[in-house]
Amino acid sequence: MNCFKEYTKYAFFNVLGMLGLSCYILADTFFVAKGLGSNGLAALNLAIPIYSFIHGSGLMLGIGGATRYSIAKSQGQTDRMNLIFSHTAFSVCVLSIVFFTVGLLGADVITRILGADDAIFSMCRTYLQVLLLFSPLFMLNDMVLCFVRNDGAPRLVMVSMLAGSFLNIFLDYVFIFSFRMGIFGAVLATGFAPAIGLAVQSTFFIQKKNHFRLVKRPLRLQLLGQILSTGVPSLITELSSGIVIMAFNAIILGLMGNIGVAAYGIIANLSIVVIALYTGIAQGIQPLLSRYYGAGTDRNVQSVFKYALYTVILLSGIVYLGVFLGADWLASVFNSEGSHTLQTIAVDGMKLYFTACVFAGSNIIFSIYCTSTDNPRPASILSVLRGFLLILPMAFVMSRLWGMTGLWLAFPATELSAAALGIFLLQHSVKQQRKTSST
Template sequence: MKTSLLKDFSKYVSLNVLGMLGLSCYILADTYFTSARLGTSGLAALNIAISIYSVIHATGLMLGIGGATKYSIFQSQDHPSQANRIFTTTVLLGLAFGTAFVLIGITASSSIAWLLGARGTILEMTATYLKTILCFAPCFLLNQIFLAFVRNDHAPRLAMTGMIVGSLSNIVLDYLFMFPLNMGIFGAAFATGLAPIISMLTLSRHRIAKKNHFHFQKINFSFFNAVSLLGLGSSAFINEISSGIVLIVFNLLILQAAGNTGVAAYGIVANLALVALAIFTGIAQGVQPLVSRLYGRGKSQESHTILRYSILVSLFLGVLLYLAVFFFTEPLVSIFNSENDPVLADLAFEGLRVYFIGFLFVGVSIVSSAYLAATERPRPSFAISIVRGAVAILILAVTLSSLWGIHGIWLAFPSAELITVLLSILLIRPAIGKKACE
């Protein structure tokens, strides 16, 4: 049985880590091409705007993972009608949230850019990127929903393919729109907005091949089902939106401490951090279908085994990731420093080496939170996520920046992650012990 579990774990996790790495390259490609074409100002504008993309992405994850978790549990219990009702409810919620984002983008992009700290020429570029991304929000949300349901419908390879195809198309379109067509920062945002559409076209193979078990079903909208799936997806939402919260707070603090060059330096750190975070999010998304399926069938010991595998892999990858960043800091910074700005290089160099210490701990917290949500324990899952994504990082960023300036800002992330991993250990142990006694 353990051999079979390890095989399933390896398959789902490896495919989803690769897929999430591909998905994270949406913004990384924008960062590279924007820095190459528009320099420090473009990089600063993009870094300010990315926080709103994180909100959209977090909402998609909340809907997708929350809905797919309920779907997988119902399917494992042989309740297909209830599973289809959850799928339909999830899509309707995605359309509702997407419409709200579009309206915000049309009416308030400039105001949001100003509130996020953009000024002067950076204000116009930030507002352009925000408006474009927000108008494509329904596509981002639906793509996340379909990715999660396809993954939970025994097709993790297709989900990975959809993510990677979308990401590769974004890279190609970024180059095309920003260089030959000279469309500026709008081109970067437009390329990113088209990527989820291409991803969904790839995922449509699941339906065309008649392999899908989820279908639209006429429903009377259930407020209880909506709240239930949003609750199960809340930890994924907080885990992802924490990137946006950190971006907003850090940008405002760094603007005071080091100006636009400091924001551009943080742009390098933050975008590489998004890629690193995608690895651990991929592990969490990979184990979710397995844990939910085992939970639905009452196989608690097997789900604990999956949790142990996840934690061990997260710790190993955290060490490997930090060593890679430590030994290759200078070349990583130079990729995004097209103007060879020495101040930018020094700030980003220190930032990467200090900030990435947090990735020694982050995997354990994200996996623990995902496990609790996948076994219908939203409260402790949410507690881990809210401490990690908001409470600890906000308090530490403000406190440490007042003591040590930008050096304290870099230190805030690893300090918050250390606190969160200690909380995760406290909350996950009783949940495992209780299940083991049942």
């Protein structure tokens, strides 16, 4: 019963927090659609993958480090706890400097690679460049969120994410409509959001509730490798979103042009919110799984895993019913110009694309289960298949055979195939554990 109560507490707080975090981009989508029309939507959607790269890198280090930290904490290894945090913080600094430098020097090149034409080049370049320049704040916020959550403060994590989201929504309106700053105002509001999140979390350190701190020790490559290997599935999960968007944008530009990309922008950004539900559950159960695993309470590990899967199935049914019944209204919210073509593409796409919900959610839960129990290899295999090896050929082949319908169905086909593989990997892992315990 205590296990279920803890699951409910962590999952609830983190789902709310992740919904708030996902609204960073959704708010931009709404206000850009209202203020800049379909060209603004197209520019935003072409630039969004950059956010996935930044956020994914922050989560790779944050979840990788925090998972190792939680296991060490459950085993009373104080020195190792501080060492893990220090190595993670160092890695965040190094990687965020790389992103910042790319933003200063390579924005034009990246914008062209993403496929922006002359009509939307300036807006797309502005959005992705400012995102890259704010990458240190995004990545630091991701890291601190993970460690504070694993240090027993999921409520504070939720409050910080919601505070950042509300600030972003408020500033979006002020910058775009009051100050008429266009897409620069939208991305500037997004960049300020993690700053308020970090300010909220600073109370945790001011009150000295944290059990981790920075220490000066020589860099241990083995420990750094363990942190990275544990966090890689989280990186690939986030990167897959960006890669899917980039691949779909390239295909849609050939099939339907900018209006098709704008319609897909609606679907992609709604998908970010839906995936945030599953990511919230996954990040909520990660501290529990790592702690129970470190303490050797396998029964609790399995219970939390099952609770998460049941929750995903229930939420997926609710989400798809809402999308199916409300697709026309959802598309119209972002269709400020009243384009019939955009409306038709978006509505048809939603009803097909979101059939992937239950499979995508199950895959995310499986990945976090493996990484949290110090078994990242199956999660990495599954993440690579979902993010690269399955979705890309399916998208190109199915769109060639059945046009836009085939493209929309490529995502659920990929997630279904990956889920089937996940079941096989899980059964294989259980058999291996039983053989190990029997010997």
